[in-house]
Amino acid sequence: MNALANPLDWIDAQLPAMREFLVRLADQNSGSFNVAGVNAVGRDMADRFASLGATTEFIDLAPFASTGDDGLLHARPVGRAVRLRKRPEAPLRVFLCGHLDTVYPADSAFQSVISPADDVLRGPGVADLKGGLLAMWAALAALEQSPHRDRIGWEVLLNPDEEIGSASSAALLAEAAARHHLGLVYEPALPDGHLVGARKGSGNFDVVVHGRAAHAGRDFAAGRNALAACARLVDGVNALNGQREGVTINPGYLHGGGALNIVPDLAVFKFNVRATGPDDGCWLHEQLDLLLTRANAVDGISVELRGGFTRPAKPFDERNRRLAALIGDCGRTLGLSLEFKPTGGCCDGNNLHAAGLPNIDNLGVVGGDIHSEREWMRVSSLTERAKLSALLLLRLASGELAWS
Numbered sequence: 191m192n193a194l195a196n197p198l199d200w201i202d203a204q205l206p207a208m209r210e211f212l213v214r215l216a217d218q219n220s221g222s223f224n225v226a227g228v229n230a231v232g233r234d235m236a237d238r239f240a241s242l243g244a245t246t247e248f249i250d251l252a253p254f255a256s257t258g259d260d261g262l263l264h265a266r267p268v269g270r271a272v273r274l275r276k277r278p279e280a281p282l283r284v285f286l287c288g289h290l291d292t293v294y295p296a297d298s299a300f301q302s303v304i305s306p307a308d309d310v311l312r313g314p315g316v317a318d319l320k321g322g323l324l325a326m327w328a329a330l331a332a333l334e335q336s337p338h339r340d341r342i343g344w345e346v347l348l349n350p351d352e353e354i355g356s357a358s359s360a361a362l363l364a365e366a367a368a369r370h371h372l373g374l375v376y377e378p379a380l381p382d383g384h385l386v387g388a389r390k391g392s393g394n395f396d397v398v399v400h401g402r403a404a405h406a407g408r409d410f411a412a413g414r415n416a417l418a419a420c421a422r423l424v425d426g427v428n429a430l431n432g433q434r435e436g437v438t439i440n441p442g443y444l445h446g447g448g449a450l451n452i453v454p455d456l457a458v459f460k461f462n463v464r465a466t467g468p469d470d471g472c473w474l475h476e477q478l479d480l481l482l483t484r485a486n487a488v489d490g491i492s493v494e495l496r497g498g499f500t501r502p503a504k505p506f507d508e509r510n511r512r513l514a515a516l517i518g519d520c521g522r523t524l525g526l527s528l529e530f531k532p533t534g535g536c537c538d539g540n541n542l543h544a545a546g547l548p549n550i551d552n553l554g555v556v557g558g559d560i561h562s563e564r565e566w567m568r569v570s571s572l573t574e575r576a577k578l579s580a581l582l583l584l585r586l587a588s589g590e591l592a593w594s
């Protein structure tokens with residue numbers, strides 16, 4: 191068989207090697223703050239792409255800043271981004287991205303891949319998102335076998351910090367959005383194989399409450415209890431749930447106090463917000479202002495608020511519907527009937543959309559229970575989803591499908 195005659199058959203033949211490579215990638219821990227691990231996955235993927243002849247860059251990024259239990263901002267280093275570019279002057283320019291990091295830290299108990307059943311792998315990052323990295327690679331390798339490949343230029347960005355909000359790679363994503371016509375992102379497909387249309391937006395907020403320490407017995411009246419003030423704020427923020435359609439607020443972290451004979455002078459509280467509409471952010475900030483003003487009015491208590499929306503909502507707008515229609519059509523050719531469903535989850539697809547790039551963002555493998563120690567993926571979806579992206583690219587390159 192001539193491999194060049196049918197790049198989709200070529201993809202099918204890659205399945206055993208892709209499975210083996212995926213096990214290797216997922217056995218390598220790459221929690222967002224495991225810099226060496228993230229960089230190892232980046233190097234492995236760059237090696238994998240080497241035969242495609244793209245220019246390869248390893249890009250150092252600014253550290254990630256977060257509020258520590260001491261209430262101060264701490265900078266934590268992140269891994270390098272990997273950027274590959276091929277034919278950047280081509281008439282149609284496609285941006286593909288996926289992240290190198292996972293939610294499982296270096297000391298997580300979930301470290302290696304097993305195969306609990308035929309066609310299933312369970313392991314850290316097999317679905318989110320390492321399987322998708324391989325689907326992306328195979329789709330581009332198939333495109334490079336096409337006689338029409340010169341019509342398409344592509345750029346791949348493998349970022350190291352998606353699971354912590356992509357703050358360090360945000361500028362790379364925005365730059366890429368500006369110079370491409372459409373985007374393909376390799377987050378996992380939904381467990382039933384369907385794809386995502388609209389995504390909610392997301393914001394992370396940190397609240398630092400300062401009070402005044404005092405001896406709980408000798409000098410109780412001189413103390414100002416930061417923990418109690420913080421508890422009132424947690425309750426106030428949580429009570430915003432149900433007040434506005436499409437907005438949810440999840441108090442997710444609380445730290446404060448220590449020895450029980452000290453009135454605590456510091457408490458830290460963090461929460462995540464999911465929102466649908468463009469005005470939801472304004473509403474939320476008004477509500478937070480009211481809560482903070484009330485908290486700050488208490489004698490001896492002062493409250494700082496940090497953070498904001500990092501991922502704007504991604505509506506399923508007209509351009510994304512058009513791209514979804516092209517992908518749906520490619521799916522039908524491959525025997526897949528794909529629906530596009532809304533989700534409360536969010537990813538770099540939100541940010542690319544906000545930067546003006548139409549994109550479909552869960553073109554990776556089929557899997558589920560992501561962000562848990564039960565994370566799994568369907569092995570055959572490695573080639574199934576690679577062919578979906580490949581067919582889109584091949585048809586765009588040949589002119590069988592048009593994007594303008």
Ligand SMILES: [Zn+2]
Nearest residue numbers: 289318319377
């Ligand atoms: Zn992901």
